[in-house]
Amino acid sequence: MKHLYTIFATLLSLLTITKTQSLGWKLQHDLQGPIQQPMRPEGDGRGGNTRYITLNITDELASLDGDDERYVYAVNGRAFNGGEAIFLEEDEEVEIELNNNSKELNTSTTLHAHGIEQIGSVYNDGVPGVSQNVIKPGESFIYRWRAAQYGLYWLHSHFSGIYQDGQVIPLYIRPKQRKNPFSIISDDQDGVRALERHDQNPTIITITDYTQLTIWEQLEKAEEWQSELLCANSLLINGQGRVNCPTSEHLSEWTDSNTTTAKGCIDRGSQPGYENVTFDKDLWYTCTPTDVPLQTFEFDYESGWGVIHFLSASGHWNYLVSIDEHELNFFAADGNYAKPVKGEAFSIGIGERIGVAFRLHTPGEYTLRISAYNEPQVIGQFAIIRYGLADDDDRVEYSDPASENDPGMPSIPLSEPFINYAGQPVSGDIRVLNDSLISLKQFAPPLIPKRGEAADVTLHYSLSNANFLKWSMSEWGTVEYYAASNELNKPPVLYDFEQYIGDESIASYPNGSVVDVIITNGADYGDRQPAHPIHKHFEHYHVLAAGTGNFSYWDVVEAEDNGVQVNWLDPPYRDTVLIPESTIDEGSYLIFRYESVQPTAALLHCHVNMHNIGGMAYVLIATDEGGTPAMPEYYSVKALNKDLNTVNSELS
Ligand SMILES: [Cu+2]
Structure with missing residues (x-):
């Protein structure tokens, strides 16, 4: 039945594509004709x-x-x-x-x-x-x-x-025709050509976390529990997953078993303050494995190389990723090529994209492992990397969870792992790229505006939270929550800058400014904050500095004068990076720079869903001498929900 549905869905998507293309042709054709188009x-x-x-x-x-x-x-x-x-x-x-x-x-x-x-x-x-x-x-x-x-x-x-x-x-x-870093990864021309070819049609792996609740239901439950749902049901790889249930013996090897549920989550109900709260058993406690087959990703053994671009489109957790028995060459971050770095595993925050290349050395099947990293849940997912085998080749050996007293886990190729299910390296020699915000340096760096100098404008924000539902991104010395009701702003900010300048959670500077954003995590309040994936819309940014330690400098030059390491040479060029987590004693910081190239209203926000909804966001307005950008007709009609006649009469 499911199979039939898949065929039907595929047919449906084919039909949609055909319709789309013909619509495009029809439009181009009709543009010459007198018929009025939508x-x-x-x-x-x-x-x-x-x-x-x-x-x-x-x-x-x-x-x-x-x-x-x-x-x-x-x-x-x-x-x-x-x-x-x-x-x-x-x-x-x-x-x-x-x-x-x-x-x-x-x-x-x-x-x-x-x-x-x-x-x-x-x-x-x-x-x-x-x-x-x-x-x-x-x-x-x-x-x-x-x-x-x-x-x-x-x-x-x-x-x-x-x-x-x-x-x-x-x-x-x-x-x-972009200058690429593949000759640093492969020292022979065939290898470079194979990498270039694969980078035109790479395997793409999207990671998401999945629960039994929609985000609306989660928000309702959060109110009822006075807690976020810190417990995913499964991880999905390209929209498909399997519920995995490790044994309590395994969980106790990796965590403090007294406070870990069968789902690998913290036992919220046993924590002080939650005595009178009923946490739904099926969402926090019981784990029932499912038998969805693992996905297999095939690679072209003859070419010698595999290329995968990973995306984390998760809602809550950050992940650690590795492929058994394969050294990874990290070569791209958030779209752009990076100077290649080698390692066995890497962390990926929500919204980040990391490109990896790996040598196809021995025909076989190998386990791809993805596990929550540094999070209050032990959860992971598996897929199979396969190459150089004929369809009927049976040389691969698989684990047999049922006979190994591990019945809640899937059968996977018996390749040698670099990380375990809890996202921990299996030995001290495993190289983990867990600081992509400083390690993945730009391969062909664009010019850093005002290199070595302070920016025209420096903005200062601190990250914190008042409770599980209120997360703040605040100008230093204040506490600001981006209001969820801002999503219903009329008109949208871009349509009338002047109406919004001066409001809470809004900053502004003249278009053309070189802007530094300094973000501190936890330090101002002495609280422990997780690593937040910080995403800025529009221009990518140069990551000039990041690290742990209390930070109170007013600009990057003052910071550098006081011993903060600043990368003026080849800073990572990103749109999303994880600011390091903070501790009770010590904060963390992130400094990035960009040049505003057009009047915009750009959102700056944490990409953890509950943090973003809970207020950890800001709008950065690049003004055009106080004015708003010229408004094309289509958007003025659609975005303002006006009819065409009204707009025409307003314009005339
Ligand atoms: Cu966050």
């Missing part, structure tokens, strides 16, 4: 190819991990688009029509292209209340922008935290 955005007018994509959002009852069915959002019929990426060519323009057909969940949405700088297309950033109004059920919105970058990005809903319920699509832009 209004569409104009694009940048620079010509070249335009790709037309239609994304239909529906809600479906589905089980993505073999456990009970629940409502998820489907993209063209499948949650998370079935894990399938959209591929674009660098320099193409893309027009994405989003049709919100949510019915049962009755949810509004928008579509943000995470990491896309939107130069010349500021109205397409997809943040409700900042660059557009929400797209209500039954409504549509068309985004149009040029793929001027290369590498892995992702499209996701930016309304509340609903992306984790299925509205995620990986997006890969094939690099066109």
Whole structure:
């Protein structure tokens, strides 16, 4: 039955693509004719190819991990688009029509292209209340922008935290004649050519965490419990997972068994202050394994190399990733090439993308391991990396969990692991890339504006939380929570800067400024904060410095004069990085720099869903001498929910 459904869904998605392409042709054809078309955005007018994509959002009852069915959002019929990426060519323009057909969940949405700088297309950033109004059920919105970058990005809903319920699509832009670092990874020409070829069509692996609750249900439960749900049901790889249940003996090897539930979660109910709270057994305690088969990723053994681009589109946890018996060459971060670094495992924060290449040395099957890293839950997922074997080759040996008294775990290839299920290296020689924010240096660094000097503008924020639902990003010396109601701002910030400048959670500076953002984690309040994945919309940023220690310098030059290590040479160039966790005694800090290249209203926020919803966000306005950017007709009509006649009469 499930198989039939898959075939049906595939047919449906094929039909959608055909319809999209023909719609594109029809439009181009009709442009010469007198027939009036539904209004569409104009694009940048620079010509070249335009790709037309239609994304239909529906809600479906589905089980993505073999456990009970629940409502998820489907993209063209499948949650998370079935894990399938959209591929674009660098320099193409893309027009994405989003049709919100949510019915049962009755949810509004928008579509943000995470990491896309939107130069010349500021109205397409997809943040409700900042660059557009929400797209209500039954409504549509068309985004149009040029793929001027290369590498892995992702499209996701930016309304509340609903992306984790299925509205995620990986997006890969094939690099066109970019200087690449592959000759550093392979010392022979065939290897370099193989790596370049694979980087045009890489394997893409998207990691998400999955629970039995939608984000709305989680928020309701959080109120009832006075706690976040710190307990995922399973991890999904490309939208599909299996519920794994390690034995209590194993859990006690890795953690303090007295406070760990069968799901690998903290026993919230036994903690002081929660005596009178009833935590749902099936969400926190009981673990029932499911038998969803592991996914297999095939690689071309003859070529000698495998290339995978990883994306974490999770809602809550950060992860550690490794492939048994394979040294990894990290060569890309948030789209851009990085100076290659070698290791056996790497951490990936929510929103980050990491590209890896590995040598295909011995035909076989190897286990890919993904586990929560430095989080209050032991949870992991597996997949199979396979190459050089004929279909009927039976030389691979698998574990037999049933006979090994480990019946809740899947049967996996018996390759030698570098990390265990709890995300811990199995020995001291395992090299873990767990500080990508300083290690993955730009391969071909763009110029650092005002190198060696203080920026034109330095912004200072501290991160903290008042309780499990209120998370702050605050100008130093204040406490500010970005209000969830800002998503309903009318008009959106981008349409009237002056109305918003001076408000809480809004900063502004003149367009063209070189801006440093200094973020401190926990230090001001002496509290322990987790590592927060900090994402900035629009321009990527140069990570000048990051580390642990209390930090109170007013600009980067003062910090450097006082012994803080600043990278003016080849700083990582990112759109999302994890600021280190803080302790009770010691804070942590992050300093990044960018040059504002156009008037915008850019969101700066933590990508942990509950933190973002709970207020850990800020809007950075790059003004154009106090004015707002010129407003194209399509967006003024769609984003302001006005009809065309009203806009025309206002413009005249
Ligand atoms: Cu956070």
